[in-house]
Amino acid sequence: MGADAGCGEETDMQEDMRDRIKVAVDAMGGDHAPREIVKGAVDAVCERKDIQVFLTGQQDAVERELKKYTYPTDQITVVHAEEVIETAEPPVLAIRKKKKSSIVTGLTMVKQKEADAFVSAGSSGAILVGGQVIVGRIKGVERPPLAPLIPTERGVSLLIDCGANVDARPSHLVQFAKMGSIYMEYVAGVKHPKVAIVNIGAEEEKGNALVKETFPLLKECRDINFTGSIEAREIPRGAADVIVCEAFTGNVILKLYEGLSSTLLGVVKKGLMSSLRSKLGAVLIKPALKKTMKSFDASVYGGAPLLGLQGLVVKTHGSSKAVEVKNAIIQCVTFKEQKINEKIKQNLIDGDNKEE
Amino acid sequence: MGADAGCGEETDMQEDMRDRIKVAVDAMGGDHAPREIVKGAVDAVCERKDIQVFLTGQQDAVERELKKYTYPTDQITVVHAEEVIETAEPPVLAIRKKKKSSIVTGLTMVKQKEADAFVSAGSSGAILVGGQVIVGRIKGVERPPLAPLIPTERGVSLLIDCGANVDARPSHLVQFAKMGSIYMEYVAGVKHPKVAIVNIGAEEEKGNALVKETFPLLKECRDINFTGSIEAREIPRGAADVIVCEAFTGNVILKLYEGLSSTLLGVVKKGLMSSLRSKLGAVLIKPALKKTMKSFDASVYGGAPLLGLQGLVVKTHGSSKAVEVKNAIIQCVTFKEQKINEKIKQNLIDGDNKEE
Numbered sequence: 001m002g003a004d005a006g007c008g009e010e011t012d013m014q015e016d017m018r019d020r021i022k023v024a025v026d027a028m029g030g031d032h033a034p035r036e037i038v039k040g041a042v043d044a045v046c047e048r049k050d051i052q053v054f055l056t057g058q059q060d061a062v063e064r065e066l067k068k069y070t071y072p073t074d075q076i077t078v079v080h081a082e083e084v085i086e087t088a089e090p091p092v093l094a095i096r097k098k099k100k101s102s103i104v105t106g107l108t109m110v111k112q113k114e115a116d117a118f119v120s121a122g123s124s125g126a127i128l129v130g131g132q133v134i135v136g137r138i139k140g141v142e143r144p145p146l147a148p149l150i151p152t153e154r155g156v157s158l159l160i161d162c163g164a165n166v167d168a169r170p171s172h173l174v175q176f177a178k179m180g181s182i183y184m185e186y187v188a189g190v191k192h193p194k195v196a197i198v199n200i201g202a203e204e205e206k207g208n209a210l211v212k213e214t215f216p217l218l219k220e221c222r223d224i225n226f227t228g229s230i231e232a233r234e235i236p237r238g239a240a241d242v243i244v245c246e247a248f249t250g251n252v253i254l255k256l257y258e259g260l261s262s263t264l265l266g267v268v269k270k271g272l273m274s275s276l277r278s279k280l281g282a283v284l285i286k287p288a289l290k291k292t293m294k295s296f297d298a299s300v301y302g303g304a305p306l307l308g309l310q311g312l313v314v315k316t317h318g319s320s321k322a323v324e325v326k327n328a329i330i331q332c333v334t335f336k337e338q339k340i341n342e343k344i345k346q347n348l349i350d351g352d353n354k355e356e
Numbered sequence: 357m358g359a360d361a362g363c364g365e366e367t368d369m370q371e372d373m374r375d376r377i378k379v380a381v382d383a384m385g386g387d388h389a390p391r392e393i394v395k396g397a398v399d400a401v402c403e404r405k406d407i408q409v410f411l412t413g414q415q416d417a418v419e420r421e422l423k424k425y426t427y428p429t430d431q432i433t434v435v436h437a438e439e440v441i442e443t444a445e446p447p448v449l450a451i452r453k454k455k456k457s458s459i460v461t462g463l464t465m466v467k468q469k470e471a472d473a474f475v476s477a478g479s480s481g482a483i484l485v486g487g488q489v490i491v492g493r494i495k496g497v498e499r500p501p502l503a504p505l506i507p508t509e510r511g512v513s514l515l516i517d518c519g520a521n522v523d524a525r526p527s528h529l530v531q532f533a534k535m536g537s538i539y540m541e542y543v544a545g546v547k548h549p550k551v552a553i554v555n556i557g558a559e560e561e562k563g564n565a566l567v568k569e570t571f572p573l574l575k576e577c578r579d580i581n582f583t584g585s586i587e588a589r590e591i592p593r594g595a596a597d598v599i600v601c602e603a604f605t606g607n608v609i610l611k612l613y614e615g616l617s618s619t620l621l622g623v624v625k626k627g628l629m630s631s632l633r634s635k636l637g638a639v640l641i642k643p644a645l646k647k648t649m650k651s652f653d654a655s656v657y658g659g660a661p662l663l664g665l666q667g668l669v670v671k672t673h674g675s676s677k678a679v680e681v682k683n684a685i686i687q688c689v690t691f692k693e694q695k696i697n698e699k700i701k702q703n704l705i706d707g708d709n710k711e712e
Contacts, residue, residue: 284637292627
C-alpha cells in the first residue's frame, strides 16, 4: 500500500500482448490525478496479466509517478497528451478544441480500435460528449446512458441513466432497460435481473407523463424481467437489479445517495463523541463500522459504464483513488470477454423493440 | 407515556372556545389509527390551551380511545364520520363517493370555516384531491404544493413540492418558491430563507427543460432570497432552506431520504453485531446513537402542509404516531397566528409575479 510499492513481478515475455484487453486510462482526470490514477493502473496490471494499459497524459508527470513502482513494464504504455480538460470547461467546446487532451486522446484510441476501453475520472460532460462524438454509438442506440452501480442492502443495483440525457423519451428508457439488463446479467452475473422503473407509487397508473408512457412499453418487452414500478424508498433495499429512470432523476438519486450517506455518517460520528460512554463504545465499534460502511460505499464499485457506444467508456468518480481506478480497469475485461456490445447490438436488432 | 396517561388538567371554563385555533383531525387515517391519532390529539390539548380539536371518524371507536385519557374534555369534540377512505382507493372517486368519510368531513369543516385546519395521516391522494376540490385554492395559486420538512445537518429544510403536481410548469415552481419562502420565514422562523432549485449541476445552463426555464424566473423574484441551483448531494448538508422541485423529483428525494436512512441504520446495526468487541461497543453507544438518529428522523417534524389552500391542510406520514400528530396539530397554531395564507395572498397579488 506504500507509495513505492508494486507487484515486483517480472514480465512474462511469452504472453502475447495482442491477446490482452487494451484499456486506455486518463492519467490526468480526477481530483487525485496523476498519482492515484497511475497507482490504480499499476495495481491492475500487477493483478492481471491479461490487461494492457495505455496511460494518456503528460508524459513527464506520468512517468514520474510510474517510477515509484515495480510492475510488469510491458503492460503499461504512456501515450503523451499535453492538454488537460478541466471539470469546469464547457464540454462540447473542450472536446472540439483540446484535440491533444488526455480525454480526446483516449477516446480516439477506442475509436481507432487501438484500445477496447477508456477509463477516466475527469470531466463527466466531456466524457459523455466525447463518447458520442468521437467513439460513436452502436447502430440503433438512440442515446447512450451512463449507468453506475449503487450499493444496496443486498449487493449492488445498476442505476440507468445518470448521464446527460435529460428530457429523455420513452423509447430511450426502453433501451436503457434492455442495455442495463444485459450488463447486470453478464458483467455483474445476476441471473434474470429484475428491471424496475422509478416511480412515485407502485400502481401502473401513477407517475408523470414519461413514466406513464414508458410503463406499457416495458411490460411488452419479452427479453427483460420487468417487475414494474419502484419507489425511491425501495432502492436501498435492493428491490430491483436495474433501476430505470431518465438522467435528471438518476442524477438526483446518485447524488443524494452520496450526500445522505456521508451526512448520516457524520451525524453518527458526532453523536458518538457526545459522552465519555459513547466515546469508549466508538473505539470498540470502529473496525466493524469501517468494514460495514465500506460495503455501502458507492465508490468501490469501479465506475459507471457509458453503454451503447462502439467500444467501452467508463467514468469513475472525480474523487477516485487507486482502488476505484483498478476496479474500473478490471471491469473492462469482463465487459469485453462477455461481448456486451455484441449482445446489445443483437438485442436491439432482434429484440422485440417496436417502440417509436 | 402509558396508554391511560393524559394531562389530568381541569378545563378552564373561562377560556373562550371561540379564541382557540380549531383543528379538525382525521381519527381514522394512517397505520396506527385511531389509537395514536387520538393520543396525539389528547397530548396536543394537554400542552396547549389555545387549541380546539375536532376528531372526525367513527364515534364509538374514537370515544373508546378517548376514554383512556384524562384531558380538558371541552377541548376535544368527536365529529362522527362513518366511512373510511383506504390508501389504495382511487382518490378522485373516493372523495366523490365517500361523503361521510373522516377525510371529506374534516375538509368540509375547513371549507365551511368550522375549522382552521385539517390534519390527516390518511390517503395522500385523497387529501391532495380533496384539499383542492373541497377546500379550494387561494385565488391566484395555480397548484397547491405539498411541502414536508426534511432533516438536515443544520436543522430542517422545506422540500416543495412532494405532492401530486407532476409535470409542473415553470410558473408553478415560482409560486412554490414564494410560498415555501413565506412558510420557512414565518412558521419555521428562518430569516431570509435561502431558496434553491434542485438541479444536476451548479451552473445556470445545466438542467432539464423545466429547470432551465424556471431558473431565470426565480432570479427575477425580488421577494425571495434565491441562491441558484442545488445538487441533491448538498440537500442533507442543509445548503438551502427551501428546496424547489417538481413533485416527481420531490417524491424521489423524500422517499430516498426515508429509505436510505433506514437501510443505512440497519446496515450499521448489523455490522455492530459482527464481533464480540463491536457488540460491547454497541451497548455503550446505544443511547447516543438513538438521540442522534432521532434528530435526523423526518417523522418528528409534524407533517407536510398543503400550501395555497383557503385554509390549512396538513398531511402527516402514514406511519405517524402520537408525537407526530401532536406536532402537526401544534404547527397549525403557528400557521394561523402568523397569518400565512394572508401573506401568500398578499405576495401573489402584490409580488413581482409576472410569469405566464
